[in-house]
Amino acid sequence: MADAGVHTATAADLAEIVRIHRETWRLAYADLLPSEVLDTLDTDDAWSSAIQLGAVLKATEGEWTVGFVVASKAPDDEVAKADGSLPRDAATTALLSVLVEPRWGRRGHGTRLVAEAVRRLGETGATRGIAWVPEADKASRNFYERLGWTGDGTVRTLDAAGRPLREIRVSGPLSVRLGD
Template identity: 85%
Template sequence: MADAGVHPATAADLAEIVRIHRETWRLAYSELLPPEVLDALDADDAWALAVRQGAVLKATEGEWTVGFVVASKAPDEEVAMADGSLPADAATTALVSVLVEPRWGRRGHGTRLVAEAGRKLAEGGATRGIAWVPEADKASRNFYERLGWAGDGTVRTLDAGGRPLREVRVTGELSVRLGD
């Protein structure tokens, strides 16, 4: 494998991040989400803000950007329990979302992304991470399980263009052990 790394994303990376997001979701979620939802993924403004706030890291292999992670403090509504109450560690819980293009998968990029994001988040005082994953997305659920993250029993159903999308919340430690 060519040199692999994790780096802060910059404004110059926006087009590639949006492309990876759009193309990967179109491939992975074409049966879960209607076409109009997938077509609306080109939200450059939201990505630009996340990059400016330092919440996006990119994975590279050689000269290619192959994936990214968005990680920052979890908003209260994302970390709240099913009854709406906040756990004791709500202020130190991070929201993490990782995406690696399938053609670059199974090469450690996702784990490296979460490990580096976890290190940075822990430096800022975060104590654990959460992620929302479509219940039907077994590949992503398996990825988080390999990191040691597990479902916490919280589920939500989103209106995805008139089609319900059920998501499960997974949680785990921010310290991720990289393989040898």
């Protein structure tokens, strides 16, 4: 494998981050989301804001950007229990979303992204992480399980242009051990 690394994404990475998001979701979620939802993934505004805040890290292999993670403090509505109450650690819970292009998968990029994200989050006082994963996305669920994250019993159903998308929330410690 060529040199692999994790770096803070910059404005110069915006187009590639958007492309990876769009193309990976179109491939991975074609059976879960209607095409009209997948076709709206081309917007740059949300990504631009996240990059400006320093919340996006990119994975590289050689000269190629191969994936990214968005990691920041979890908003209260994302960390709330099913009854709407906040857990004791709500103020120190982080929200992560990791995505690696399938053609670059199974090479350690996702784990490296999460390891660097949780290292940085730990420096800010974060103690636990959460992520939302489509229930039918077994690959992503398996990835988080290998990190020691499990479903915490909270589910949500999103309206994806009239098609329900059920997501589970996974949760786990902010510690990731990289393999040798």
